[in-house]
Amino acid sequence: xxxxxxxxxxxxxxxxxxxxxxxxxxxxxxxxxxxxxxxxxxxxxxxxxxxxxxxxxxxxxxxxxxxxxxxxxxxxxxxxxxxxxxxxxxxxxxxxxxxxxxxxxxxxxxxxxxxxxxxxxxxxxxxxxxxxxxxxxxxxxxxxxxxxxxxxxxxxxxxxxxxxxxxxxxxxxxxxxxxxxxxxxxxxxxxxxxxxxxxxxxxxxxxxxxxxxxxxxxxxxxxxxxxxxxxxxxxxxxxxxxxxxxxxxxxxxxxxxxxxxxxxxxxxxxxxxxxxxxxxxxxxxxxxxxxxxxxxxxxxxxxxxxxxxxxxxxxxxxxxxxxxxxxxxxxxxxxxxxxxxxxxxxxxxxxxxxxxxxxxxxxxxxxxxxxxxxxxxxxxxxxxxxxxxxxxxxxxxxxxxxxxxxxxxxxxxxxxxxxxxxxxxxxxxxxxxxxxxxxxxxxxxxxxxxxxxxxxxxxxxxxxxxxxxxxxxxxxxxxxxxxxxxxxxxxxxxxxxxxxxxxxxxxxxxxxxxxxx
Amino acid sequence: xxxxxxxxxxxxxxxxxxxxxxxxxxxxxxxxxxxxxxxxxxxxxxxxxxxxxxxxxxxxxxxxxxxxxxxxxxxxxxxxxxxxxxxxxxxxxxxxxxxxxxxxxxxxxxxxxxxxxxxxxxxxxxxxxxxxxxxxxxxxxxxxxxxxxxxxxxxxxxxxxxxxxxxxxxxxxxx
Numbered sequence: 001x002x003x004x005x006x007x008x009x010x011x012x013x014x015x016x017x018x019x020x021x022x023x024x025x026x027x028x029x030x031x032x033x034x035x036x037x038x039x040x041x042x043x044x045x046x047x048x049x050x051x052x053x054x055x056x057x058x059x060x061x062x063x064x065x066x067x068x069x070x071x072x073x074x075x076x077x078x079x080x081x082x083x084x085x086x087x088x089x090x091x092x093x094x095x096x097x098x099x100x101x102x103x104x105x106x107x108x109x110x111x112x113x114x115x116x117x118x119x120x121x122x123x124x125x126x127x128x129x130x131x132x133x134x135x136x137x138x139x140x141x142x143x144x145x146x147x148x149x150x151x152x153x154x155x156x157x158x159x160x161x162x163x164x165x166x167x168x169x170x171x172x173x174x175x176x177x178x179x180x181x182x183x184x185x186x187x188x189x190x191x192x193x194x195x196x197x198x199x200x201x202x203x204x205x206x207x208x209x210x211x212x213x214x215x216x217x218x219x220x221x222x223x224x225x226x227x228x229x230x231x232x233x234x235x236x237x238x239x240x241x242x243x244x245x246x247x248x249x250x251x252x253x254x255x256x257x258x259x260x261x262x263x264x265x266x267x268x269x270x271x272x273x274x275x276x277x278x279x280x281x282x283x284x285x286x287x288x289x290x291x292x293x294x295x296x297x298x299x300x301x302x303x304x305x306x307x308x309x310x311x312x313x314x315x316x317x318x319x320x321x322x323x324x325x326x327x328x329x330x331x332x333x334x335x336x337x338x339x340x341x342x343x344x345x346x347x348x349x350x351x352x353x354x355x356x357x358x359x360x361x362x363x364x365x366x367x368x369x370x371x372x373x374x375x376x377x378x379x380x381x382x383x384x385x386x387x388x389x390x391x392x393x394x395x396x397x398x399x400x401x402x403x404x405x406x407x408x409x410x411x412x413x414x415x416x417x418x419x420x421x422x423x424x425x426x427x428x429x430x431x432x433x434x435x436x437x438x439x440x441x442x443x444x445x446x447x448x449x450x451x452x453x454x455x456x457x458x459x460x461x462x463x464x465x466x467x468x469x470x471x472x473x474x475x476x477x478x479x480x481x482x483x484x485x486x487x488x489x490x491x492x493x494x495x496x497x498x499x500x501x502x503x504x505x506x507x508x509x510x511x512x513x514x515x516x517x
Numbered sequence: 518x519x520x521x522x523x524x525x526x527x528x529x530x531x532x533x534x535x536x537x538x539x540x541x542x543x544x545x546x547x548x549x550x551x552x553x554x555x556x557x558x559x560x561x562x563x564x565x566x567x568x569x570x571x572x573x574x575x576x577x578x579x580x581x582x583x584x585x586x587x588x589x590x591x592x593x594x595x596x597x598x599x600x601x602x603x604x605x606x607x608x609x610x611x612x613x614x615x616x617x618x619x620x621x622x623x624x625x626x627x628x629x630x631x632x633x634x635x636x637x638x639x640x641x642x643x644x645x646x647x648x649x650x651x652x653x654x655x656x657x658x659x660x661x662x663x664x665x666x667x668x669x670x671x672x673x674x675x676x677x678x679x680x681x682x683x684x685x686x687x688x689x690x691x692x
Contacts, residue, residue: 370617406615406625434627434640440606442627442640482623 002091004034007045016046026089037166038242041468043294048091102240104161105195108232109144112207113225114151117178117186122149124179125188129158129172131165138173139469141165146179146433157232160195163240163472168195174228176210183425187212189224202233239486241472244479247486249378251298251475254368255288255339256361257324258387259311259346260354263417266347272388272417273347283416283453285340287386290464291412292336295382303332305368306339309361311350318353321360355392358385359400362411366404373408377484380408380475388417397427398435405435405443410474412467415452424450445477524648525581525588525613527551529561531572532592532630535603535639539632542569543603546595549641551577553585563595569639578648586610590641592630604630604638613645621649 001021005013017034036044109127117123126146130138141164147153165172171192177185189210193201201208207227214221264271272283281289296302306324313322323331324342326349333342362383369381391397401411413428415421428450429435435443451467478484529551535543545565552558559579564571571592581588591605606628613624623646632638 367617370615373622374619436629439609440629440631441612442629444625444627481625 001051002030003049003051004036005047005049006036007047013047038163040241040472041294041465043297046093048093050089050091102162102237102243104159104236104238105199106157106159106232106234106236107198107202107230108155108157110152110154110229110231111176112152112227112229114153114176114188114210115224115226116151117188122151123186123188124148125150125153125176126179126185127155127158128175128177129160130175132171132173139466141172141469142473151226154231159236159238161238161240161476165195168199170194176226176228181425182422189226191228198230199233201228202230205229238476238480241476243486244378244475245298247488249380249486250300251295251471252304252372252379252381253292253295253299254305254307254365254381254383255292255324256307256309256321256358256365256383256385257284257288257343257346258356258385258389259308259350259352260356260387260389261352262354262356262389262419263352265352273352275344275347284343284386287384287414287416287453287464288339288343289336291382291384291414291468292339294468296336302335304335304339305331305365306333306342307331307361307364308346308350309358310352310354310356311346312353313350320357321364322350356387356389357393357396358387358391359393359396361385362397362400362404365411366400366407366409369404369407369409377408377482378487380478381410382471383409383411385411385413387413387415389419390421391423394423394426395438399437399439401427401448402435402437402441402443405445405447407447408475408478409447410471411448412471413448413450414464414467415450418454421450421452424452445474445481447474449474522580522582524578525553526576526578526646526648527588527590528576528644529573529590530642530644531570531574533570533640533642535569535571535592535594535630537594537596537601537603539636539638543571543594544569547571547603548593548595549573550591550593551579552589552591553579553581553587557582581610581613581647588613588645590628590643592639592641602633604632604641606630606641608645614647621646 001019003018004016006016007013016036017032019030019032019034022028022030036046038044111125111127114123114125124146127144128140129142130140132138142158142160144155144158147155171194173190173192175190176188178188179185189212191208191210193208207229210224210226210228212218212222212224263273266273266275268274274282275285276282292304296304307321308324309320309322310318311322312318314326324339324346325331325333326342326346333339365381365383369379372379372381404411413424415424426433427435427448429443429446429448434446449467449470451463453463529549532547532549535547537543546563548563548571549561550558551561557579559577561573561575561577564573587607587609589605589607592603594601594603608626608628612626614620615622615624618624623644625642625644627640627642629637630639630641
């Protein structure tokens with residue numbers, strides 16, 4: 001029989017499920033299916049053990065979902081991880097997205113009688129919906145826009161995919177915050193409801209009260225006057241992120257590194273650019289690794305443009321977009337290891353200077369994304385900017401972002417070090433204030449995600465995970481707004497197919513994973 | 518020589534945060550006017566009860582003469598005391614073509630509206646697309662993503678300016 005495990009960050013294996021035992025057979029074809037929850041924001045390492053033949057296979061990355069046929073055949077290794085001289089056979093893993101995950105719900109939220117948290121005006125409320133994860137913490141899955149100055153806000157409809165909420169019975173945490181431009185949003189109230197509960201609220205046209213959790217001043221939780229209503233609730237079927245990816249869509253990764261002097265001399269131990277000889281990664285390396293190692297699987301040629309900005313290059317002038325690999329002609333490097341190598345060598349060849357300006361890098365990335373549109377519209381670009389500081393010219397960056405906002409491009413900004421990143425919250429446009437350029441043009445959509453490296457979401461969830469969680473949503477928003485369908489849209493109808501299924505469709509035989517400890 | 522013009526498809530989608538006299542939000546009866554110059558203009562239907570967030574979703578096709586550099590969009594409101602211009606914006610033609618976009622790209626654009634005194638007054642959301650004549654051969658143009666051209670890219674990272682003719686081949690994405 002075969003047992004599937006997921007390899008966790010600490011190296012331990014957690015069983016996902018097992019097939020049935022097939023006796024006396026050297027070419028077993030198992031029937032049992034194992035369900036795995038696909039999460040874009042992490043690399044999910046699957047390990048398969050085949051028992052009774054006393055062999056073991058290591059490390060099958062989640063890359064399986066980007067293969068056209070969703071099947072992968074790998075040679076089995078023995079216990080020690082070596083492919084032995086004796087042919088131990090191969091295991092073929094076939095994956096498919098369960099039809100249910102094309103389900104989505106569109107919900108219209110409204111609140112009444114919210115508490116006022118602002119001094120001279122009314123609260124600027126927005127909702128944040130989070131999913132509770134195994135470790136007990138919660139991961140935000142989406143936010144509404146901010147409604148200014150209103151204690152009875154009505155938000156635009158929010159679309160939640162099954163991918164995001166898991167199952168309709170999963171409890172979701174809905175928090176209502178008062179937006180503050182400093183980033184310290186004040187909690188107005190929270191409550192916990194599942195999608196099924198929200199549907200019921202809509203049907204019964206009832207409201208549910210917000211609660212304030214116990215705090216320093218109060219031992220018990222307080223039920224508030226503010227209520228949440230579900231004015232609209234409809235289910236739809238949407239092409240999922242995996243539908244696009246498996247049909248050939250790609251994510252192209254690009255990276256830009258801050259070479260301004262505020263990072264500190266790279267030779268000094270407390271510089272943000274210090275390369276530790278023991279191999280411990282500095283903040284820049286960590287960010288590149290964590291984002292890159294997820295996205296690289298979605299990029300077919302693994303050639304990544306990489307730039308630096310704010311540094312003084314060999315010709316003595318400060319550049320705000322120089323090739324990290326030091327080459328005069330090409331800005332691409334091979335693989336994540338290529339980015340790391342180019343970064344390390346650039347630290348020797350480029351002098352830290354300043355000021356901190358993103359505009360040129362964003363313009364260059366936008367140009368690449370725009371030109372790619374001439375060939376096909378199945379590439380989506382992700383620009384990672386890692387910076388330690390405060391922007392010198394916020395308007396220049398806004399202008400570049402507004403010009404890029406109609407392109408298949410997302411900009412992920414990671415802030416390292418201890419600076420005050422208030423400006424980045426403005427760029428992240430979470431307050432509902434869409435970015436405005438100096439020419440009066442307004443950003444078509446919010447393409448920026450920002451996260452400060454120091455924010456820790458309760459241990460198990462890495463900082464970067466939170467950043468990447470929103471990427472499939474931004475990708476889908478772009479594709480759906482233009483009605484771009486997966487490449488083989490005719491072959492992948494939204495109605496579940498009954499024929500051509502290699503395994504019998506018998507829901508009762510599905511092996512459900514349990515996430516309980 | 519007669520001036521050439523191209524057909525421009527403008528879909529006026531919606532407006533946001535519109536106010537009259539800088540204080541009172543628009544209550545109803547807002548509509549948009551799209552014009553390329555003083556002679557060519559089109560009007561959308563009126564949104565009767567959209568308040569200060571009217572939705573039109575109306576597609577307008579008009580001729581955009583090549584020498585014109587701006588597309589003007591105005592939002593008007595019918596009030597009991599007559600028709601008032603709530604705000605307007607002049608959109609550069611270059612925003613409708615974009616610097617490195619394919620010719621027939623559908624651009625989703627949004628702009629800040631300014632009233633008669635030049636004060637900010639709301640946002641207008643629209644989409645524009647230049648209609649490309651059917652018989653025009655464009656080596657770089659690919660429709661819908663289903664048929665992909667196997668020829669070389671039109672411009673390689675901005676360095677080459679040669680034109681390459683590709684031959685269309687049915688190309689299923691191969692990993």
